[in-house]
Amino acid sequence: MPSSSVFSSVVLTRPLIVLLGLVTAIGPLATDMYLPAFPELESELGGGAGSAQFTLGAWFLGLAVGQFSQGPLSDRFGRKAPLIIGLLVFALASAGCAIVHDYHWFCFYRFLGALGGSASAVIPRAIVRDVATGRKGAHIMAQLTLVFGVMPVLAPSLGSLVLRFGSWRDIFWLGTVYGVLAIVGVLTMLPDTLAMDRRIFLRPAGIVSRYYGILREPVFLTNALITSFSSFVMFAYLGSAPMVFEQLLGFSPLMFGVFFGVNAAFFILGTQINGRLTHRVALTKLLERSILWVSFAGCVFVGLSLAGIAGAGHPLLVCLLIVSMTGGLGFIGPNGTVLSFSRHGQHAGSASAMLGTIQFSLGACGSVLVGVLPGGGTVPTATGMLVGALGMLVCDIVRRRIGQHEPDPED
Numbered sequence: 001m002p003s004s005s006v007f008s009s010v011v012l013t014r015p016l017i018v019l020l021g022l023v024t025a026i027g028p029l030a031t032d033m034y035l036p037a038f039p040e041l042e043s044e045l046g047g048g049a050g051s052a053q054f055t056l057g058a059w060f061l062g063l064a065v066g067q068f069s070q071g072p073l074s075d076r077f078g079r080k081a082p083l084i085i086g087l088l089v090f091a092l093a094s095a096g097c098a099i100v101h102d103y104h105w106f107c108f109y110r111f112l113g114a115l116g117g118s119a120s121a122v123i124p125r126a127i128v129r130d131v132a133t134g135r136k137g138a139h140i141m142a143q144l145t146l147v148f149g150v151m152p153v154l155a156p157s158l159g160s161l162v163l164r165f166g167s168w169r170d171i172f173w174l175g176t177v178y179g180v181l182a183i184v185g186v187l188t189m190l191p192d193t194l195a196m197d198r199r200i201f202l203r204p205a206g207i208v209s210r211y212y213g214i215l216r217e218p219v220f221l222t223n224a225l226i227t228s229f230s231s232f233v234m235f236a237y238l239g240s241a242p243m244v245f246e247q248l249l250g251f252s253p254l255m256f257g258v259f260f261g262v263n264a265a266f267f268i269l270g271t272q273i274n275g276r277l278t279h280r281v282a283l284t285k286l287l288e289r290s291i292l293w294v295s296f297a298g299c300v301f302v303g304l305s306l307a308g309i310a311g312a313g314h315p316l317l318v319c320l321l322i323v324s325m326t327g328g329l330g331f332i333g334p335n336g337t338v339l340s341f342s343r344h345g346q347h348a349g350s351a352s353a354m355l356g357t358i359q360f361s362l363g364a365c366g367s368v369l370v371g372v373l374p375g376g377g378t379v380p381t382a383t384g385m386l387v388g389a390l391g392m393l394v395c396d397i398v399r400r401r402i403g404q405h406e407p408d409p410e411d
Contacts, residue, residue, distance in 0.1 A: 012131050012140055019185045020124040021147020023083070026090060026117050026182070030175060031059060032155035037168035044168070047103035058107040060364065062114025063121065064357055070122040071353025072210070076202040079123050079130070079349070080192040084183055086119025091179030098172035113175075120182075122352045129341045129348035130193035135278040137341070141334040142275025146268055156260075200347060210347055214354050220340045222399035224355045226287065227336035229391035230329045231363030233294065236384030237263075237322060239367030244381055249315040259319055266323045270330020283335045288400075290331035291392045297324040298386035305382040318378055325385055332392065 012020075034041070038052035047054070066086075073082045093113030100106050128140050162170050200206070214220055245251040245259060270290075277286060301321040304310035310318050337355065344351035366384055373380035 012128070014143075016189060017140065017143045018147050019189055020127060021144050023087070023120045023182050023186070024124045024144065025147065025151035026087075026120040026178070027063070028151040029155050029178065030090075030094075030113065030117060031056060032151070033159040033162075033175070034168060034171045035156055036160045036163055037171055040163070040168045041106075045101070045103040045106055047106075051103060055107055055110050058110040059114045060360065062111040063118050064360055066115040066118030067122050067353040067356045067360075068211075069115075069353075070119045071126075071347075071350035072200075072202060072207045074119075074123050074126055074194070074349035075200045075347045078192045078194045078196075078199065079127050080186065080190060083119050083123045083190075084186055086116040086123075087179050087183045087186065089113070089116025090120070091176045091183070092116075094172045094175035094179060098169045098176065118356075121356050122349060125337065125341075125352040125355070126348040127193045128338075129344070129352070135283060137338040138278045138283055138334050139275045141338055142271045142278075145271040145330070145334055150264075150268070194349075207350075210350050211354060214344060214347070214351050217343060218402045219343055219399075220351065220354075222395050222402065223336045223340035224358050225362070225395040226291070226392050226399070227333055227340065227355065228359040228362040229388045229395065230294075230332040230336065231359050232366040232388030232391060233298075233325060233385045234329060235363045235366035236370050236381065236388060237326060237366075240370045240381040240384070244318070244378060248312055248377060249318065250312070251315075263319075263323055263326055266327035267330045270327045271334055272330075274331040274334060278335075283339055284399075286331055287335045287339070288396060290328050290335075291389070291396050294325050294328040294332070295386075295389040295393050297321060297328065298382070298389040301325070301382040302379070302386050305378040308377070310382070311377040321382075322385075325389070 041055070042048065042052050045051070070082060070086065090113050093109045093116060096109035097106055097113065100109060124144065125141075128137055128144065131137075132140060158174075159171055162174060200210075241256075241260070245256045251259065274286060274290075301310060304317070304321070310321060340355055341348055341351050366388055369387065370380045370384040373383055375383070
């Protein structure tokens with residue numbers, strides 16, 4: 001598929017990058033902040049034991065459905081208007097969650113909020129592609145990751161703080177306020193990066209054809225799968241973290257929170273080191289070496305887990321092995337994202353939506369796999385993370401065989 005050499009004249013200054021990062025952070029904010037409120041939510045809404053998990057499912061379903069529509073809408077109407085409408089829907093749905101007294105209506109508002117919130121996942125990445133690709137794009141993406149990457153660390157603690165002084169409903173009122181402030185920021189600070197002459201007509205047949213064309217383009221598909229398998233690794237860790245650290249290793253909630261923060265800090269550190277290295281090292285080289293490192297660390301983790309060494313007797317070793325893998329993921333996500341968009345400047349919104357859908361769908365499989373794998377101790381966690389790492393390795397081999405050339409560093 002041909003690449004567009006046309007870029008927006010808008011310059012993403014640091015305040016704009018911070019704004020986009022805060023907008024993108026709506027996803028982790030909407031999922032992680034109300035996790036501490038699960039018992040209270042189940043008790044008050046009457047959904048029964050385990051029903052709070054289904055409210056997360058409603059959010060993720062809305063996120064997957066919404067991304068498919070947000071991409072074409074932002075390619076047709078520009079980036080700013082769909083983003084504002086999406087944020088408005090998210091804010092109103094959060095208010096609905098705060099006032100509702102029925103479990104099923106709560107799930108509906110979670111689904112509706114995700115439909116709107118999906119704009120915050122799709123459109124900021126498309127804005128980055130409007131402005132730059134190649135090394136410059138990777139550098140901007142690393143800065144974006146620094147901002148929204150902090151939210152998964154802060155959100156659970158913020159939710160616990162709200163519960164200490166209020167109820168679970170106040171968490172969703174806070175989400176409403178966050179959405180309104182994001183709208184004000186977008187309205188007052190963010191210019192539209194998609195010029196009128198680059199907008200694409202919205203036709204159902206054209207949308208299907210566009211998605212099909214993006215999906216069958218090998219450069220996009222291989223890099224999107226690499227990025228998605230990196231999410232697989234992260235989800236395998238996140239899905240088993242409470243069991244491994246609190247039950248197996250005996251961490252207190254405070255210790256678990258500290259390690260969770262340290263691990264996230266290493267991931268963010270990886271993205272920032274990557275952002276600086278992009279000025280001197282080709283994106284493809286950074287991608288290859290980081291995939292090899294994560295795969296090697298995964299093999300070591302599995303070997304030591306099977307041998308019974310990486311387990312309850314050596315908690316520090318388990319922490320170091322996990323940090324070594326997740327830190328390496330910080331080099332993979334930004335580079336894989338930028339490279340997957342390199343030939344899709346004319347419909348970056350649709351490409352971003354397709355990437356997000358693949359990334360979420362494949363990534364969520366990591367949590368499922370860890371839950372069904374046999375074995376005790378850290379073996380399921382290590383195996384799940386290694387499966388994702390090997391998936392990246394296979395996709396990278398295919399990517400090199402098709403002979404992708406890195407986008408021009410000046411793009």
